[in-house]
Amino acid sequence: ELKVEQNPLFLSMQEGKNYTIYCNYSTTSDRLYWYRQDPGKSLESLFVLLSNGAVKQEGRLMASLDTKARLSTLHITAAVHDLSATYFCAVVPNYGGSQGNLIFGKGTKLSVKP
Amino acid sequence: EAQVTQNPRYLITVTGKKLTVTCSQNMNHEYMSWYRQDPGLGLRQIYYSMNVEVTDKGDVPEGYKVSRKEKRNFPLILESPSPNQTSLYFCASSWGTGWGYEQYFGPGTRLTVT
Numbered sequence: 001e002l003k004v005e006q007n008p009l010f011l012s013m014q015e016g017k018n019y020t021i022y023c024n025y026s027t028t029s030d031r032l033y034w035y036r037q038d039p040g041k042s043l044e045s046l047f048v049l050l051s052n053g054a055v056k057q058e059g060r061l062m063a064s065l066d067t068k069a070r071l072s073t074l075h076i077t078a079a080v081h082d083l084s085a086t087y088f089c090a091v092v093p094n095y096g097g098s099q100g101n102l103i104f105g106k107g108t109k110l111s112v113k114p
Numbered sequence: 115e116a117q118v119t120q121n122p123r124y125l126i127t128v129t130g131k132k133l134t135v136t137c138s139q140n141m142n143h144e145y146m147s148w149y150r151q152d153p154g155l156g157l158r159q160i161y162y163s164m165n166v167e168v169t170d171k172g173d174v175p176e177g178y179k180v181s182r183k184e185k186r187n188f189p190l191i192l193e194s195p196s197p198n199q200t201s202l203y204f205c206a207s208s209w210g211t212g213w214g215y216e217q218y219f220g221p222g223t224r225l226t227v228t
Contacts, residue, residue, distance in 0.1 A: 035215070042204060043157075044214035088156060100145060100164050101172060102217075105154040 002027045002093040006105035013079045013112050022059075023072040023089035023106045032072045033094040034063050036085045037107070043088065079112045086110070116141045116199040118220035120205050126226045127195055135190045135223050137205030146188040147172070147217070148180065150201040157204065163188055164210075214216045 003026040013019050023032070034046040047056045049065035049072060056063050060083065062075045072089055090104045118139045126198030139146065147162035151170075156174055163182040177199055179191040186206075192199060203223045209215040 017211040041219075042221050043206075043219040045218070048216055049214065054220075100147065100162040100170060102159055102162070103173070104149075104159075106154065 002029070002091060002103045004046050004085075004089060004091050004103050004105040006089060008106050009106060009108060011108055011110045012094050013076070013110065015112055015114050016078050018078065019076050019078050021076070021087055021110075023074070023091075023105055025072075025091045025103075027070075028059055028067070028094040030067050030094065032087045033090045034072070034074055035088045035090065035095055035103070037088065040041045044089075052088070076110075079110075081112050081114065105110040117216065118201075118205055118207050120220040122223060122225050123221060124185050124224050126228065128228055130169075130194050133138055133192050133225075134206075135192075135203060135225070137188045137190065137220060138186050139188075139207040139218070141207060141218065142184065142185065143166075143184070143207035143209055145210050145217075146182065147206045148178070148188070149204045149206065150174065150199075151204060152201050152220075153218060159202075160190065184200050186193050195225075197227050199225065201225060 005024045007022045014109040034051045035043040039045045046078045052067040054065045060077045074091045086107045088107045090102050121136045146166045148160040149157040151157045158174045160178050161180040163169045206217040207215040207222040
């Protein structure tokens with residue numbers, strides 16, 4: 001059974017600082033997703049990572065995937081208040097019959113303070 | 115406008131009274147999925163559908179039913195709701211879970227079972 005763990009679960013940052021959110025998963029996968037959820041809102045897709053070494057960047061957010069380490073990171077550069085949200089990673093396991101099974105981490109609640 | 119719609123958005127019901135939450139997408143997506151979100155647990159997949167007439171269980175399917183008779187619709191049925199099904203429910207759709215396809219989420223349905 002695939003388990004997805006995010007660290008930290010809560011993160012309070014100052015504006016302008018850098019930080020990294022980690023997403024570890026327990027079995028093989030080569031498909032990993034990052035989502036953002038604002039309070040009281042739905043989820044918004046940020047990144048889809050499909051292969052080992054994949055790196056994607058959008059604004060102050062950069063996501064990477066290391067399938068050998070079963071680890072993805074979401075790096076935040078020079079945080080601004082608008083990045084305050086909850087961030088989720090989600091993984092599709094590689095084992096057979098599970099092509100549509102998406103397992104989410106518990107989420108990282110990010111608060112960026114001035 | 116490309117979107118996933120859910121109805122109702124809010125529902126308060128009583129234990130045992132059958133209900134259906136509808137989900138519809140206008141993007142001709144093959145893949146659709148239902149999730150529930152509970153505080154501290156993140157999102158958990160209930161059921162998913164890879165295409166018309168093809169559905170499969172996610173991680174928490176007990177107490178739920180789904181059907182996919184048309185590509186655009188994927189209703190979630192609670193035959194006999196119980197208080198532990200009080201939750202925030204999201205429907206999502208995409209072209210699939212590979213090849214960089216991002217998921218589009220509906221606005222959510224907040225269900226309370228008393």
